[in-house]
Amino acid sequence: MRSLQLESQMTCASETTNEQMTTSPDIWTEMKELRDMGHNLGTIVVEQREKLRNMVRSVTPSEAEAKEQRNTVTDLRVELRVTKNNVEKENADLTAGLSGSKSQVEELQTESQAAELSAIGDRVTASEAENAALETRLSASESQVEELKRATADRPKVAFSAGLTDSRTVGPFVAETTLAYTKIFSNIGKAYNPATGVFTAPVRGLYYISFPAMSVQTLLYFYAYMYKNGQKIRYSQGYNAGGYETLSNGVSLELEEGDVVYMRIPASNRLYDDSTNHNTFSGFLLFTV
Numbered sequence: 043m044r045s046l047q048l049e050s051q052m053t054c055a056s057e058t059t060n061e062q063m064t065t066s067p068d069i070w071t072e073m074k075e076l077r078d079m080g081h082n083l084g085t086i087v088v089e090q091r092e093k094l095r096n097m098v099r100s101v102t103p104s105e106a107e108a109k110e111q112r113n114t115v116t117d118l119r120v121e122l123r124v125t126k127n128n129v130e131k132e133n134a135d136l137t138a139g140l141s142g143s144k145s146q147v148e149e150l151q152t153e154s155q156a157a158e159l160s161a162i163g164d165r166v167t168a169s170e171a172e173n174a175a176l177e178t179r180l181s182a183s184e185s186q187v188e189e190l191k192r193a194t195a196d197r198p199k200v201a202f203s204a205g206l207t208d209s210r211t212v213g214p215f216v217a218e219t220t221l222a223y224t225k226i227f228s229n230i231g232k233a234y235n236p237a238t239g240v241f242t243a244p245v246r247g248l249y250y251i252s253f254p255a256m257s258v259q260t261l262l263y264f265y266a267y268m269y270k271n272g273q274k275i276r277y278s279q280g281y282n283a284g285g286y287e288t289l290s291n292g293v294s295l296e297l298e299e300g301d302v303v304y305m306r307i308p309a310s311n312r313l314y315d316d317s318t319n320h321n322t323f324s325g326f327l328l329f330t331v
Contacts, residue, residue, distance in 0.1 A: 198245050201326035202234035203227040205319040212321075213312040218267075221305045221313075223323040231327075239323070240304045243297035247330040252292035253305055255280070256320035259312050266313075267306045270295060288320060296331065 205225030206212060212221070222239035234241045243249065257264035257280060266289065268276035280289035295303065305323055307313060315321045 197330060198231060198327065200231040200233050200244055200247075200249070202229045202231075202241060203322060203324035204229075204234060204236055206313070206315040206321035206323075208315070208317050210316050211312060211314060213307060214310045215307070216309055218306050218308050220269075221307060221321075221323070223305075223321070225319065227322075227324075234323075234325075238304075240302050241323075241325055243299055243301045243303075245327070245330050246297065246299050248294060248296050248328045249303075249325055250292065250294050250328055251303055251323075251325040252290070253278075253323050254288060254290035254321065256286060256288045256314050257312060258286055258314040262312075264289075264313060265308055265311055266291070267308070268293065268303065269306055270297075270303050271301055286314075286320075294328070 204223035204227060206221060206223050207225070213219070220239050222236065224236050226234075226236055229236075231244055233244050241251075251268065253266055253268065255264065255266040255278065263279060263281050264287070265280075266278045267274050268278075268291075275295070276291060276293055278289050278291045280287050297303070303325070313321055
């Protein structure tokens with residue numbers, strides 16, 4: 043376009059030059075200047091055309107890169123949309139899974155609470171049953187205690203214990219002699235007679251009778267006999283080698299009501315007793331039969 047303008051300007055200049063040649067003597071000088079100007083303009087046009095080609099060549103790759111970048115952006119947008127859809131789907135799945143897990147947790151909690159409540163109910167029931175059993179046993183124990191109280195109240199209480207004497211030497215006697223234990227320590231039931239030294243069973247039952255004895259007669263034997271109803275049932279013997287010598291014995295006897303028990307020493311035998319009570323005669327009822 044610019045080239046056409048230049049050619050038109052040159053044509054006009056040529057016409058003007060022809061006119062000036064007829065009117066002015068310096069026309070050739072001016073025409074020369076115009077030709078030089080046209081030449082310069084042509085050179086400029088060629089240079090501008092070359093620059094334009096270079097610009098076209100440089101712009102063409104840029105357009106290709108821009109197109110590639112647009113395609114890349116388009117691909118990225120598509121990929122971003124797909125990723126967004128996948129993320130939204132995963133979020134939906136997670137939300138659904140979380141909701142299901144929450145429901146399962148709530149269900150498990152409900153089941154656990156129900157199981158705990160059931161276990162507590164079972165323990166309460168078991169405790170109530172145990173309490174009922176304990177109350178039953180307590181009632182039975184109370185009944186047994188009452189029966190024992192009645193039995194104890196009805197059972198006779200028999201016990202005695204007595205010391206021999208404070209006079210030190212007892213014996214010797216010319217014949218076998220019944221010992222009268224005159225120092226009463228206890229005599230529940232009044233079944234022992236300190237004047238005669240005889241215990242009389244008030245009821246039929248099993249009794250325990252004991253008798254320790256002591257002698258200070260050196261190098262001699264000493265004896266203590268237990269009698270029941272005139273029959274010797276226990277024979278105890280000791281030997282004093284020097285100083286104080288003791289013996290002790292006891293027996294469980296089944297006695298009928300009215301049976302008698304007492305202690306005797308043989309003739310020429312000697313015992314020793316004082317306030318420290320080395321010789322005693324004791325007994326008590328274990329149980330009736």
